[in-house]
Amino acid sequence: MPHQRRGKGQKEEKNAMTIVKTVPDSPAGSHSKSGNDAHALGAELLAAGAVAPNFNLNVTPDQTLSLSDLRGRPVILAFYPSDWSPVCGDQMALYNEVLPEFHRFGAELLGVSVDGVWCHRAFAEARHLHFPLLADFEPKGLVARQYGAYRAKEGVSERALFVIDKNGIISWSYCSPIAVNPGAEGILQALEDLSK
Amino acid sequence: MATLKVPITSTDHFQGPESADVTMAEYGDYECPHCGRAHPIVKSVQKYFGERLRFVFRNFPLGEMHPHAEAAAETAEFAGAHGKFWEMHDLLFENQDRLGGQLFLGLAQELELSAIALRQALEGGEFKSRVRGDFTGGVRSGVNGTPTFFINGRRHDGSFDFESLVLAIEEAISATKSTAKA
Numbered sequence: 001m002p003h004q005r006r007g008k009g010q011k012e013e014k015n016a017m018t019i020v021k022t023v024p025d026s027p028a029g030s031h032s033k034s035g036n037d038a039h040a041l042g043a044e045l046l047a048a049g050a051v052a053p054n055f056n057l058n059v060t061p062d063q064t065l066s067l068s069d070l071r072g073r074p075v076i077l078a079f080y081p082s083d084w085s086p087v088c089g090d091q092m093a094l095y096n097e098v099l100p101e102f103h104r105f106g107a108e109l110l111g112v113s114v115d116g117v118w119c120h121r122a123f124a125e126a127r128h129l130h131f132p133l134l135a136d137f138e139p140k141g142l143v144a145r146q147y148g149a150y151r152a153k154e155g156v157s158e159r160a161l162f163v164i165d166k167n168g169i170i171s172w173s174y175c176s177p178i179a180v181n182p183g184a185e186g187i188l189q190a191l192e193d194l195s196k
Numbered sequence: 197m198a199t200l201k202v203p204i205t206s207t208d209h210f211q212g213p214e215s216a217d218v219t220m221a222e223y224g225d226y227e228c229p230h231c232g233r234a235h236p237i238v239k240s241v242q243k244y245f246g247e248r249l250r251f252v253f254r255n256f257p258l259g260e261m262h263p264h265a266e267a268a269a270e271t272a273e274f275a276g277a278h279g280k281f282w283e284m285h286d287l288l289f290e291n292q293d294r295l296g297g298q299l300f301l302g303l304a305q306e307l308e309l310s311a312i313a314l315r316q317a318l319e320g321g322e323f324k325s326r327v328r329g330d331f332t333g334g335v336r337s338g339v340n341g342t343p344t345f346f347i348n349g350r351r352h353d354g355s356f357d358f359e360s361l362v363l364a365i366e367e368a369i370s371a372t373k374s375t376a377k378a
Contacts, residue, residue, distance in 0.1 A: 090341045096260050098335055128260040183340040185198075 045148040045160060045175045052077075052164040053146040057134040061117045065110070065132060067168065074107040074171075074194055075164040076187055079149045081156040081178060083115045083123035083133075091159070091181045096129050098184045105191040107163075110134055114141050114156055149175065163190040198338025198351035204252050209281045211242065212250035217369045220361075221252040221346040223334040226269060226288045227262030227295055228342045234356050235289040241361050249365065253285060255330040256342050264295035266327065271300040273323035274314050280307050348372065 046052070052067060052075075059065040067075065080091060092111055095102075102109050111133040115123070120133040136143045136157065144150040144157035151158055161182060163172040172190035176182035204210070204219060222238065224231040242251055255272075257265035268288050275284030287303045288295070300318070301311040317323060334344070338351055345352040345361070348368045354360045 093258055093261050094335075094340055097258055097331070101332060101335065130260075181340040183198075183338050184335050185338050188336060 043145060043148040043150065045158070045173055046162070046170055047173055048171055050170045052162065052168050052170050053143070054168075055134075055143045055146070057112070057136060057143060058117045059132045059134055060121065065134060067164070070108050071168055072166050074105060074166060074191060075162075076102060076107055076109045076191075077112060077147070077162040077164065078109065079112045079136075079144055079147065079157040079160040079162075081151075081154070081159060082113055083119050087159075087179055087181050091183075092123075092129060093127055094181065094184060096127065096131065098188075099130055101184070101188060102191065105195055107191055112136050112143060112157065114144070151178070161187060163187060163194065165194055200346045200349040200351075201337045202333035208252050208254065209276055209285070210250055210252045211282060213247055214250065216250035217248045217372060218245070218348055218365050219250040219252060220352075220365060221254060223254050223256035223330070223337075223339045223342060223344045223346075225255075225257045225262055225265045225342045226272070226292065227265040228258065229292070230356075231343045232289055232292045234343045235286075237356060237358050237361065240358055241365070244358075244362060245365060248369065254334060255327045256334045256339055256344070257327065257331065258342065266324075267297070267300060267318055268295050269327045269330075270318055270321075270323040271303070271314060273326050274317045275304070275307060275309060277323075278309050280309065283307050 054067045056064050056066040078091070078095060095109055095111070099109065109131040111129075111131060113120075113133070114136050115133075116137045117135045120135055123129070124133055134143075140155065141150045141152075141157060144160075147160065147162065149158040149160035150156075159176040159178050159180070159182060161172075161174045161176070162170055165171045171194055172186070174182060174186050200221060204221060208221075210219075220238075220241070222231075222234070224234070238251065242249055255269040257269045259266040272281055272284045272288060275281055284303060284307060287306070291299055291303070297318075301314060304311045304314040337346070338344075343356060345356060347364050348371075350368075352361070352364050354364060
C-alpha cells in the first residue's frame, strides 16, 4: 500500500488510487526499436528473469509508493507515454475495466508515465481510474530508464508492460509500438502462467 | 495476429445462416460513439452480402467511461432472453444519445416486453455474468477498444468503413474457397 509520507488528511488518502499524468503526446514518428534512444544508450527492455528495479514514486502529491511495498503479490507495471493522448486513454480505460480480472490473480496494477502528480490526478479523475498512476517525473523518466523503457528523444516512456512476480522478479515484459494499444491479453496470460 | 478465443456457439446472438461463407463478430458498447457510427455501416455490409454473411454481436461495455453501457448491454440481453435481441440492439443504437433507465424501460414496452421484469433483471443483475463473460472473452481475444471486429475469427485491424469491411470479408471468403479447393 502507498505509505503516507506526510499526512495531509483523509482526502488525500482517498485519492491514493486515483492518478493523473501529464506527458506530452508522443510524436507519431518512428516506432522502430532501432530508432529508440534507449537503445542508443544500451538500455534494453528488461526481460523475464531480471530482478525488477525497486522504485519510490509519488502516487499523489503527498504519498509515495515503492515496488517493495507490494512484495508478496504480482505487480503489473504499465509504462505509457503520456496522460491524455488518445491511445493511452484507451489503454488505461481498458485496464480500468479489466481490473477485476487482474485482482482475481491477486495482482496490483500500476500505471507509470513521466507526467506529474497533478496531471495524473486530473487524468485519473476524468477517466474514473481505480488504480494508481505513478509520476516518474523527477528525475524525469528515471524508472523508465532503469527498465529499459525510455524514449530519450521524445522524453517519454515506451508503451511497455511488465509482470513482476511476488518475489520481485520480472516474469514477462513487452514493448508495444508506441501508437498501438497492447491490450490486456498478454498480461492475463502472464498472470495465468504465474499462478500455475 | 489476434484471434477469437471464445468460439461462436448457438448461445451467441447472430443474424444470417450458420452455413454462411463468412462470420463477422463485433465486440461493441451501446454507448460508444464509434460503435454508433459502425451500426448503420454493419447494416449496409449485411445487406450487401445477404445470406453469405453471418453477423454476431458480443458485449464489450466500458462502464467507467460510459455510465449507461452496462445497463444497455443487460437490457439487450434481457430482450434476447425473450427472443428480441436484435430489435433491442437496433433501438439502443438508434437512441444512443438518450441512453438511461427511462429509455430502457420505454424500449421494453415498445417491444411488448415487461418493463417491470426488465427493471427486476437490471436491479438483480440477472444478465451481468453473461455481459462480463462476453467482455472477458473479448479481452482474451485481443479486444482493446470498441468496436472490434473479427472476420472468420481473425481480428480486423483495418478501419470499419463500408469499403474496408467489404474488402476484408471478400478476402476471407476467397481464402476459405481456395482452402476448400486445395
